[in-house]
Amino acid sequence: MPLKILATADIHIGRTASKLPSHVAAEQFCCRQAWTDIVECALKHSVDVVLLAGDVVDRKNRFFEAYGPLEAGIRKLSESNIDTLAVAGNHDHDVLPRLAQQVSEQRFRLLGAHGTWESYDVERDGKVVLQIHGWSFPEAHHLISPLNSYHLTCPDNVPTLGLLHADLDVHNSKYAPVSTQELQRTDTTIWVLGHVHAPKHYEHTVGPDILYPGSPLAMDPGEPGQHGPWLIEIDGDRPLTVTPLTGSPVRYETVPIDVSGSDDLEAVEGHITNAVRERAAKLESEDPGVELVIQRLRITGHTSQCRGISQLEHKLPQDLVILGPEERLTAVIESVTNDTLPPIDLTSLADRTDLLGQLSSLILALDRPRHEDQDDLEQLMQDCLGQVERCYAASIYSSLDTDDRPAEDALRDHVKRLGIDLLETLRSQELIS
Structure with a gap:
């Protein structure tokens, strides 16, 4: 009978999905409810272990909001003989250890506190069937690879799973940068990573698989596609089955x-x-x-x-x-x-020397890659950005939320749209006259 593991990460209890329409109840789409759904999913699939790869809680001022649901869920899992193993991420490096001290269930364990690698044996009928190696963020930022201090050995004939919150193949990251090559050199069966909200499974015929389960709840438009926990099944040391489950x-x-x-x-x-x-x-x-x-x-x-x-x-x-x-x-x-x-044929219009020709040339230039920009177009975009910055800095707007100022690419698209609208107006006037 295979060992069943439910893996998730980046729950961010305390947050709610963004851009919700006014007619829906936000409670249906909050991260607290996502945790409750994960617990029910674990019970439904009769798993042996639940893994939480960091950022379980959004930040430290969510301690009280997270404590009740987290304890209730872990207790429910424990009553069904399901182990819950977690590591802390950059968001909850301080609050998750505090929560772990408050949760009294014996089947819950925070691994790798203070940035020190730690192992945990999962047993079935008195026999070790899985060993988990985990490391937790000691601070909000960690500039070096946690693998530099990884010296745990993997037992013979027992599958080993690595649990880590880290940034994969981003060498200058502030969030525990690790490389695929480092993970591949270990004797583990699979690595479960947190930090990246988009789910991704890297399968390898040689060496361990790498899984980013992603956030179980899609939280903003930058997190498109399916989200949910992942089911890992291990039968002996191999083969390994990794399956995404719907959830969000x-x-x-x-x-x-x-x-x-x-x-x-x-x-x-x-x-x-x-x-x-x-x-x-x-x-x-x-x-x-x-x-x-x-x-x-x-x-x-x-x-x-x-x-x-x-x-x-x-x-x-x-x-x-x-x-x-x-x-x-x-x-x-x-x-x-x-x-x-x-x-209309913008290329032909661009050959004209009047305003229509200039507008057509501008629209075509805005469609080209930015590195091909001529000096006059570059100056136009800098002038536009300057105007936007002045608007956002104006005292009359100081009471408004100004964190959503448009990026340069969005501003470029807007200028192009205005040019197209003006071109159509001028063309219609030319046809009438």
């Missing part, structure tokens, strides 16, 4: 929609609505655990309705809410990016 009730996606040929605004709206509906139906059938999908729409293609689509950028996030066919999933729009172009 919210999902973020960027959806490209090509509206080429739609030269009526109602047709464009219908095209967009159908695309969102089709995607909702597909997700509802593929991932029954998802209740809410938050989409960023990227509208592309050549259409005469470029300016009309710009108006939809504000309308759709407020108005468009679509249910899946079985009404278990709700799809909402977080933002709309208008990347459409008018059905």
